[in-house]
Each structure stands twice: as C-alpha cells, then as structure tokens.
Amino acid sequence: xxxxxxxxxxxxxxxLILGTGGFTNHDVxxxxxxxxxxxxxxxxxxxxxxxxxxSILDVLDAAGVEALPNTAGCFTARDAIxxxxxxxxxxxxxxxxxxxxxxxxxxxxxxxxLVAAAEALVDDGFVVLPYTTDDPVLAxxxxxxxxxxxxxxxxxxxxxxxxxxxxxxxxxxxxxxVPVVLDAGVGTASDAALALELGCDAVLCASxxxxxxxxxxxxxxxxxxxxxGVLARSAGRIPRRRYAEGSTSMQxxxxxxxxxxxx
Amino acid sequence: MQVMVNGQxxxxxxxxxxxxxxxxxxxAPEGRGIAVARGGEVIPRSAWQSTKLRDGDQLEVVxxxxxx
Numbered sequence: 001x002x003x004x005x006x007x008x009x010x011x012x013x014x015x016l017i018l019g020t021g022g023f024t025n026h027d028v029x030x031x032x033x034x035x036x037x038x039x040x041x042x043x044x045x046x047x048x049x050x051x052x053x054x055s056i057l058d059v060l061d062a063a064g065v066e067a068l069p070n071t072a073g074c075f076t077a078r079d080a081i082x083x084x085x086x087x088x089x090x091x092x093x094x095x096x097x098x099x100x101x102x103x104x105x106x107x108x109x110x111x112x113x114l115v116a117a118a119e120a121l122v123d124d125g126f127v128v129l130p131y132t133t134d135d136p137v138l139a140x141x142x143x144x145x146x147x148x149x150x151x152x153x154x155x156x157x158x159x160x161x162x163x164x165x166x167x168x169x170x171x172x173x174x175x176x177x178v179p180v181v182l183d184a185g186v187g188t189a190s191d192a193a194l195a196l197e198l199g200c201d202a203v204l205c206a207s208x209x210x211x212x213x214x215x216x217x218x219x220x221x222x223x224x225x226x227x228x229g230v231l232a233r234s235a236g237r238i239p240r241r242r243y244a245e246g247s248t249s250m251q252x253x254x255x256x257x258x259x260x261x262x263x
Numbered sequence: 264m265q266v267m268v269n270g271q272x273x274x275x276x277x278x279x280x281x282x283x284x285x286x287x288x289x290x291a292p293e294g295r296g297i298a299v300a301r302g303g304e305v306i307p308r309s310a311w312q313s314t315k316l317r318d319g320d321q322l323e324v325v326x327x328x329x330x331x
Contacts, residue, residue: 044330
C-alpha cells in the first residue's frame with residue numbers, strides 16, 4: 001500500500017482510479033474492480049434504457065467503490081454544466097470529472113469551453129476534476145479557477161499510446177498545487193508506472209483494462225505498476241546521460257598478455 | 264397533452280407530474296441513481312411530485328451507465 005494522497009480534503013489510498021467504459025458486462029467489471037483495488041470509479045449518465053439489466057451502481061456498492069460521475073459526451077460548457085447538475089442529483093455527490101470535448105475524432109478537450117464550465121461549476125460548489133490536454137498553461141488556468149485536481153491526458157482517449165509528452169506532464173506536476181491525475185492514453189502497465197514516476201499523484205484508466213484480452217490480469221498489472229511507480233519516484237532515479245558510466249571499478253583489473261605478443 | 268420523454272413523444276393526462284412520468288418508466292431505479300431535466304433545467308427529486316408538466320415539455324430522464 002502506498003501513501004495516501006488528498007483531493008479536496010479526502011484521503012485516497014488507491015492511486016488507480018478506474019474508468020468503467022468498455023467492459024463487456026458487469027461481471028467482468030466487478031472482477032476487474034476487485035483486482036484494481038480502486039476506491040473511485042467513473043460513471044456516465046445516459047437516458048434510462050428500459051432494456052438495461054442491472055445498475056452499475058449496484059456493482060459499485062457491492063465492491064464498496066464510490067462513483068465519480070463524468071460529463072462524457074458533452075461538447076459545450078452548457079451541456080457539461082447541466083450534466084454535472086444531473087449527476088449531483090442522481091449520485092448525491094459534488095464531485096465531477098469534467099469532460100468537454102472539442103472534436104469527435106481525437107476526443108481532445110475544448111480548452112475554452114472547459115475553463116468556462118470549470119469556473120461555473122466551482123462557483124456552484126462542485127469538486128471539479130477536469131480532463132485536460134497536457135498543456136501546462138491550461139492546467140494552471142484550471143487550477144486558478146479552483147479545480148480540485150488537474151487530469152492531463154497522456155495521449156488521446158482509448159489510443160493506448162501512453163504518455164506522448166512526458167516533459168509537459170513533468171512541468172504540470174512541478175507547477176501544480178493540486179493533485180495531478182494522468183487521465184487517458186495508458187495502454188499497458190509501464191505507461192501507468194511512468195505517470196507515477198513523473199510525479200503524477202494517480203492514474204485514471206479505462207480502456208487499457210476494459211479492452212485488454214484479460215481485463216482482470218491487466219487491472220492487477222496496472223495496480224502493481226502504479227505502486228512500483230510511486231516507489232520509484234520516491235527512490236529517486238539516476239539522471240540520464242549520453243555516455244556510459246561503468247558501475248564496476250577498473251582498479252585491480254588483471255592484465256592478460258597474449259602469447260602472440262610475448263617475446 | 265404531448266410531452267417528449269427521452270426523445271419519445273408521450274400523450275399524458277393533464278395534471279401529470281414529473282413523479283408520475285418517472286414512476287411509469289420501466290427500469291427506473293427506486294432510490295439514488297436517477298435524475299431529471301426539463302428543457303435543460305434540473306428538477307430536484309424533492310420537486311418531482313409538485314412539478315406539473317406542460318404541453319410541449321421535453322424531459323430527459325437519466326441514469327448511471329458505464330463510461331469514462
């Protein structure tokens with residue numbers, strides 16, 4: 001178990017937040033949830049479907065995991081704000097993972113709408129966790145309007161491309177006074193480990209687990225990677241250098257004269 | 264009167280409330296996990312019983328699903 005971190009006064013012991021999108025059914029989700037040891041997991045809001053069987057909230061309640069509602073699918077600040085208000089009503093929580101998408105092919109955030117929605121929701125008493133790009137300036141703006149954390153992407157949602165710009169993520173971590181959660185892009189365990197090594201406080205991960213060939217095994221792998229990343233970060237990695245630096249002393253090296261050169 | 268519920272036109276008796284519409288929907292959870300907006304305005308659960316619908320209203324009734 002790693003040290004807890006704190007979002008909006010709440011201690012979180014697990015540094016893996018599970019996204020629930022993409023699981024083939026609730027049983028697989030429940031099993032992956034148990035392996036992930038996540039305490040928080042995202043849910044979306046959609047129109048009531050009379051044909052749907054079982055509620056995801058029952059799965060989360062049974063696992064003792066709290067729902068973090070999101071505004072997935074919103075393209076404007078207005079839609080995101082109404083969705084957040086609906087989520088507060090439905091789940092009796094002020095916490096919201098704020099997504100305001102600007103383009104349906106890349107699913108990249110719309111920075112202008114995102115900041116506007118974040119500001120309005122913070123003013124309305126929400127604990128806002130915005131999904132953002134890896135732009136350090138945008139991350140600072142979101143923090144300045146009162147977001148409780150910033151959640152930069154490593155690469156586009158569901159792309160599995162890992163952390164494309166680790167330098168930007170490092171800058172976001174360096175300057176942030178709120179927790180940084182890497183959200184989106186994780187493809188496998190090593191990506192999650194890197195996020196923590198770079199100093200992110202946590203990782204939010206859906207597709208890497210839900211769409212893996214074996215979601216339970218991947219949930220466990222990513223949980224362990226997150227723990228490894230935290231340990232590695234606190235252990236302090238060696239600096240990168242361009243040339244080798246031998247770790248074995250040259251002192252006392254025996255000399256072997258070749259018989260060819262011997263007189 | 265005609266009311267749009269989750270994109271479907273419904274014929275309702277005058278005096279129908281948000282509460283009566285929600286009750287009529289199959290699969291609507293009893294407790295937590297459901298919320299209603301009328302024309303982009305969230306109607307809190309405490310007001311469902313007292314909120315009478317008007318002809319032409321558009322209701323969105325949403326629940327939790329997998330996502331994110």
